[in-house]
Amino acid sequence: MTVKREYNHKDWENYRRKRVGRIKQFIVVIVCLLLVVPTVCCAMMTLKVHRLEKQVRSLIEIHDEEYQKYLKGKKEEGAAFNEPSSIIYAAEVEKEQEEPESEPVMAEAADLTPEELLEQNTEKKKVYLTFDDGPSQYSNELLNVLKKYNVKATFFVIGKTDKESLKIYKRIVEEGHTLAMHSYTHKYDVIYKSLDNFKKDIEKLSNLLYEATGVRPKYYRFPGGSSNQVSKVSVKKCISYLKEKGITYFDWNAVNGDATGKKYTAKQMVANVMEGVSKNNNSMVLMHDTVSKDTTVKSLPSLIKKLKKEGYVLLPITDYTKPVQHVKAESVK
Ligand SMILES: [Zn+2]
Known part of the structure; x- marks a missing residue:
């Protein structure tokens, strides 16, 4: 009897210890969760705020001139410029008119890059x-100059698989x-x-760029x-294919002359571009990034300074860019 009682007592002790142990574990897990969840949420919110702040800062930077005028205009009745916040939301004005109380406006506007917002406004x-x-x-030199002057541009690249080129694709993005x-x-x-060759060539480049950068090119x-005279395939067939794939093509309406065979100086190249852009509201400037185009690199700082000084807005191609096309996409079914 005594042995049995002792045995039961030990059993009970073990059971109690295990139970206390489990309760302790449970409390530790709950405390951890209570600590970890808010910390993760805070970190995520901080990141989001940081991203938005960065967007606002670059927006103000790009809009500097408009912003200064806005501050000036605010003092006068009937200011000529919108508030910066209105600039942000203006992209959605049309939508807002249809749905006056649409709430996602802010979120959608926040998804646009500062350049896209500026482009539309x-x-x-x-x-x-x-x-x-x-x-x-x-x-890299071109990219350094663009970075120095805070200008975004567009690179129409070809397919290269060496390490340095892969890095450049990435840097561009x-x-x-x-x-x-x-x-x-x-x-x-x-x-x-042949049309088949044309398609295969694009697919190959698209896949290479996607693998190198994680971004699928759209332009x-x-x-x-598009007005070239060398294609054996009808360009219209190529255009149909691009349309089918949702790819927009861009020609040009201004050049710096670096592909003409003439040895232009940097100063002449700037003058060529300035003449070209003076004729359009939307100028697509053709330049080259190749081994023989060192003068293009040299001319870039003064070109950017001159364009900015004369009040042009410099932008990269986006979904909101009005295409410049020698053979118009609308002319093709
Ligand atoms: Zn080319």
Whole structure:
């Protein structure tokens, strides 16, 4: 009897200890959860706030002139410029008119880049600097200049798989420029031999850029332009294919002359562009990022300074960019 009682007593002790142990574990898990969940939430919110602050800062920077005028205009009745917040929301005005109390307006506007917001809201003449044929040994220099002057541009690149080129594709995207396609091989006799070749070339480049950057390119520039006379395939068939794939193509209406065979000086190149952009409200400037185009790099700082000084807004190509097309996409079914 005594043995049995002792045995029961030990059993009870073990059971009690286990139970206390489980309760302790449970309390520890709950305390951990109570600590971890709010910490993670806080970290996420901080990141989000940081991102939004960055967007607002660059927006104000880009809008500097408008912002100064706004501050000035605020003092006078009937200010000519909108409040910065109105600038942010103006992109959604049309939508708001349809749904006056639509709440997601703020979230959607916050998803747009400062350049997209500016593109839709500026009344100034727009200039899109575009560089074809890269990456090259000059790509990093071009990117350094653009960074220095806080300008975003568009690179219509070709297919290259060496380490340095892959890094350049990435840098273009990371620094907020538009990475666009200009064919994988740039060999007219290959790309334009058949529609099938044209398609394969684009697919190959699209996949390469996607793998290198994680971003699927949406814009294209025909080697030689959409009005080229060398294609054996009807350009209209190529355009149909691009439309089917949701790819927009862009030609140009201003050049710096770096592909003309003439040896222009940096100063002459700037003058060529200034003449071109003076004729359009939306200027697509054709320049090149290739081994022989060192003067283009040299001319870039003064070109940017001059364009800014004369009141042009410099932008990268986005979904809101009005295409400049030699053969209009609307002319093709
Ligand atoms: Zn080219």
